[in-house]
Amino acid sequence: MGVAPSTVSNAYNRPDQLSPELRERVFEVARRLGYAGPDPLGRGLRRRRAGAVGVLYTDRLSYAFADPAAVMFFEGISQATEEAGLGLLLIPGGSLGSREPEAVRNAAVDGLVIWCMAEDDPLLETALERRLPAVLVDQPPVEGVPSVGIDDEGAARAAAEYLIGLGHTRFGAVSFELALGARGGIADLSRQREATFLPSGSRLKGYAAAIESAGLSWADVPVYECKENKVSEGRVAAEVLLSKTPQPTALLATSDLLAIGAIEVARERGFSVPGDISVIGFDDIPEAAQHIPPLTTVYQPHVEKGLAAGRILIAQLGGEGVAHSEVLPTRLVVRGSTAEVKRA
Amino acid sequence: MGVAPSTVSNAYNRPDQLSPELRERVFEVARRLGYAGPDPLGRGLRRRRAGAVGVLYTDRLSYAFADPAAVMFFEGISQATEEAGLGLLLIPGGSLGSREPEAVRNAAVDGLVIWCMAEDDPLLETALERRLPAVLVDQPPVEGVPSVGIDDEGAARAAAEYLIGLGHTRFGAVSFELALGARGGIADLSRQREATFLPSGSRLKGYAAAIESAGLSWADVPVYECKENKVSEGRVAAEVLLSKTPQPTALLATSDLLAIGAIEVARERGFSVPGDISVIGFDDIPEAAQHIPPLTTVYQPHVEKGLAAGRILIAQLGGEGVAHSEVLPTRLVVRGSTAEVKRA
DNA sequence: CTCCTCTTCTGAAACGTTTCAGAAGTGTAG
């Protein structure tokens, strides 16, 4: 091509460093040779940045897209990365359930959003070992890494207190995974204490706190741990919980998806919701308001959470040192899936 | 560290090439030095692969997450990439509406899923110039690049024929973007002919074909072109179309989101849907079945579309030459938003 | 003509790997 590599580089990156004619000539030759501009990997290596941030999620990515709350969270992150002109790399979970650390190590990113991973997930350590700028979301804090999240415990407590105020005394709880490798089934107190997923652990703690301070016994409340956060699991949980004696009059779910499944089963069994049984959710996904009956649930700002996480991460990339954490507000949204307990 | 770089490399990538003790020692030193394993960029450069595939979308990414059809499509792609242990890089659209080619050129990926871009979008050319393995989805075919899609025209035609069979003769159409920079407003025939977005163009063509072959005049059917694929735009379209004389008794939408918006407005104006006005959608997003009334619409397999696109792309990566295209099946799903035309 | 400044371009080094041929050492068979 008869020109130094550095000149080609300048043609693409610093037009002011060479004459317009030569620049045009370089492009012309590039076109003829089928050269599409600097290779991203070579450039990334030299410049020491990848031009993308990664997001690490506890489950398989493809599951995340089936969870409306996750999708909104992604929407927020992508908004932040788009603002900054960065790519968003979705890091694959283990291809066959096995958590491959390879993918985490191999992700060409400048920073990491680590979302909702179990405290003891080996992948979490792998991720932190990379010493990239990172931000934790809905997870226990780690020294030196900013966190974004909500007050899970407080919000759950408020939700349970609301039901107590309606006169309910017999509860059942539907939780998603408490720790890696959820078995699916009733989780006793010790299993609850082992919870390594922050949201499930904290929300149960909130429910427990409300119930104990009402003079009731949390130990008597059956907690069903689902294997995944999906409607079908909520159904399974309700099957079990509604067969208990004494039968609960109120079900506390840790997500709307689970709550929806529970309501389905309750109705199929001939109960009126909220007439006979009240069900409360968590997340306030868009479907919650559309649902019949509309779900009483805890609103949390999913999109904003993603946006905040993205922005905090990006600020770190810019080298603006102080990584601040953020706790976003929640709000109990009373709709139609809860009512005063029926007088016996 | 007292050991050759190649040995470190072997420690991480080829355990069989060195003694277990040395390998352990390497890791030990790595830990102490805070070395987290081979740098993805260096490795990528040398190995000539990035370990990720990119997805390029016509809109801003953050919009995509708000569209259930898009989300399902992503779900499919991510399933495919996850199977292959690859990352999924979401390439940012122009940060401020302006389509920056930088991001496309700068994406460190081994292949590209190019989804639903206008035929004349400069970014499309930029993407193809990279000469990476690619697959086009819901787009006009390009020589040498495999395509994945559905028979938009045939499916739309079937949908319109169904309405004609119900006795409707006065139609209105609600379309999303026909070409880059949609203005929002009635699109005349010449604008329709200019359509560069395959799905909108083909679906309208299908509607037109059905109507013409029923002996009606497509030229008399007002077509409202929305700026974006969202409920609020469907509302605007319906406001306009329902004010036309003669008033349409059936609205043909090119997406469910638009159909839902149209139904809202029709009802607010005191019409019964489907009593007075029939509305048909396209996509069969999950919300379509939940909606009141449930939407009559064209089902297409969104997740499978993403899965197919991903797999075809990944097959090309593996060097398996022949890139085959795929046309996925669709199906008219009759629900409650359509009915026989009211006898005057 | 000399000195200085500008513009335009170049050369070499560096970014962090992997690859591959081969060096060094250790056994084993003949």
Next chain:
DNA sequence: CTACACTTCTGAAACGTTTCAGAAGAGGAG
């Protein structure tokens, strides 16, 4: 003791850029 085969490790080159100091030449001021 030689020949050969392993095993274990190393050195150099290459991957495709960008950066930075500076060479070469042109033009202007003194």
